[in-house]
Every structure is written in C-alpha cells, then in structure tokens.
Amino acid sequence: MNRTERLYAVAEELRRAGARGTTSERLARALEVSVRTIKRDVSALQQAGLPVRAEAGPGGGYVLDVAASLPPVTYTxxxxxxxxxxxxxxxxxxxxxxxxxxxxxxxxxxxxxxxxxxxxxxxxxxxxxxxxxxxxxxxxxxxxxxxxxxxxxxxxxxxxxxxxxxxxxxxxxxxxxxxxxxxxxxxxxxxxxxxxxxxxxxxxxxxxxxxxxxxxxxxxxxxxxxxxxxxxxxxxxxxxxx
Known part of the structure; x- marks a missing residue:
C-alpha cells in the first residue's frame, strides 16, 4: 500500500468510525503501520482540508466531522x-x-x-x-x-x-x-x-x-x-x- 492509498484508507476508517471516533493505535493495527505513521497521515489529511479533530484524554482519538462522514449523494x-x-x-x-x-x-x-x-x-x-x-x-x-x-x-x-x-x-x-x-x-x-x-x-x-x-x-x-x-x-x- 503506497502513501496515497494509505491516506485514502485512513480517511475511510475515520468515516466508518463516525461520531465515536477511533484511536491512532486502532488505525495502526488496522493498516499494519506504526502509530507515528498514522499521526503523520492524519496531519497530512488535516492540512489537505479534511475536518479531523483530535480528542485528548482516556478513550480519546480522532473524530471526523459528521458532515464529512456522510456518503456522497448520487442520482440516477x-x-x-x-x-x-x-x-x-x-x-x-x-x-x-x-x-x-x-x-x-x-x-x-x-x-x-x-x-x-x-x-x-x-x-x-x-x-x-x-x-x-x-x-x-x-x-x-x-x-x-x-x-x-x-x-x-x-x-x-x-x-x-x-x-x-x-x-x-x-x-x-x-x-x-x-x-x-x-x-x-x-x-x-x-x-x-x-x-x-x-x-x-x-x-x-x-x-x-x-x-x-x-x-x-x-x-x-x-x-x-x-x-x-x-x-x-x-x-x-x-x-x-x-
């Protein structure tokens, strides 16, 4: 998995997590990379404009804004x-x-x-x-x-x-x-x-x-x-x- 594919995968994992969010540790395990790599990827997504916020404290992690977690609207x-x-x-x-x-x-x-x-x-x-x-x-x-x-x-x-x-x-x-x-x-x-x-x-x-x-x-x-x-x-x- 190259970096572009991994960034997309991180965004999709955050989207699926929804309002409950997820931690860098869980993302690292899911994508088989280090926690440090996940933190760099999330930072890159934030700089690109994806509304991801970090919540501190026990049970904290990354949460994608609910508006961005909605699926795209498509029409026939x-x-x-x-x-x-x-x-x-x-x-x-x-x-x-x-x-x-x-x-x-x-x-x-x-x-x-x-x-x-x-x-x-x-x-x-x-x-x-x-x-x-x-x-x-x-x-x-x-x-x-x-x-x-x-x-x-x-x-x-x-x-x-x-x-x-x-x-x-x-x-x-x-x-x-x-x-x-x-x-x-x-x-x-x-x-x-x-x-x-x-x-x-x-x-x-x-x-x-x-x-x-x-x-x-x-x-x-x-x-x-x-x-x-x-x-x-x-x-x-x-x-x-x-």
Missing amino acids: PAQAVAVSVALALLPPGSPFAVDAATARAKLWDALGPGGRERASRLASRVWTRGAGTPDAGSALEKEPAAGVLRAVEQALAGERVLAIRYRSRDGRVSRRRVEPVLLAHTDGRWYLVAWCRDREGMRWFRLDRVERADLTAEAYVPRPVEDVGEPPPDAVAVVPPT
Whole structure:
C-alpha cells in the first residue's frame, strides 16, 4: 500500500468510525503501520482540508466531522430528470428561481458524461409549461395512481410498450397498447403522449384518466419527438442550458 492509498484508507476508517471516533493505535493495527505513521497521515489529511479533530484524554482519538462522514449523494438519470422537472416548474418570478436554475445545472454536472447523456435523452421527452391551473371540474378527478405513474416512467425510460386501460372524457373505457413518446405538463395536468397501436396514431392520454398501466416486455424504437409537433412557445426546457 503506497502513501496515497494509505491516506485514502485512513480517511475511510475515520468515516466508518463516525461520531465515536477511533484511536491512532486502532488505525495502526488496522493498516499494519506504526502509530507515528498514522499521526503523520492524519496531519497530512488535516492540512489537505479534511475536518479531523483530535480528542485528548482516556478513550480519546480522532473524530471526523459528521458532515464529512456522510456518503456522497448520487442520482440516477431518471432521478436527475425528476428533480429537474420539479425545478423547471418553478415560475421564473418566484423566490429561489435563480437558485433553482443553478441547482439544476449542478445536478446535471454531477451525473458525469454517460449519465448526463442518458438523462438528456429522457429529459428531451418531457415538456413543461409551468404550474398552471387544472381545468373546471378537476375536483371530481382523482390523482393518477402511483402504480400508473411508475409504469409510465419505466416505459418511457426503458422504451417498453405500455398496456393501459383509459377512461375518456365521456366515461368510455378502452384498452390500448401504446408506445410512449413524451410526457407533457400543461394547464396543471400531466399527459402521456404516445403512439396508439390500436388507433394507429399519436394520442394524448390524461394521466389522471389512466385507470391501469402495465409495463410489457416488448421493446420499441421511440418515434421522434418532432412527430408530436412543436412544443408550446412558453414551454420550459428540462435540460439545463449549456
């Protein structure tokens, strides 16, 4: 183990010890080095900015600040898109809107090139037009079921055909097999825009009227977003500007 590897190992041992801390003797035994070497390594970590403090007295030792002992926060591409959508829906004139835009950009940067590319592909299939207000009679409508939302998300992200049971405005129920193209938020409502295999055309399905959604094992090649048409002029991009 070279010095760089040992410094990393010391930091990880301190991280695992948490608020209870650990002694130089225990670290020395764990890493099979001398106590003197451990003390030099801890000093080097402190000079590098790691918040390690020494506690004197019986039972004392080294303690890493609790904030530094927390594991790093990581996001999947889908989680990054979810947070970005929530931030994008914040109206421009509202408090923290500028900070929200900055946070969205930082979140995207933290994904790394591969994750950012996957998140960008998914985010390009989301249109938003701000918070909006649901149409009249919305009090009679129920919220989309959690299982429906999850199936729609997985179908869009995984490019899988979705089997849905849909209740139309006049109450008629139909069963469809659809290929999700994008999710659209407008007038306070979320819609699934998909190619309907049964109707052989692009259709808008209000998510609160999808009574059931089942993810199938069948994959499909996503149709271009352009097939849906141009996004509204006031649509907000989910992908942060570069």
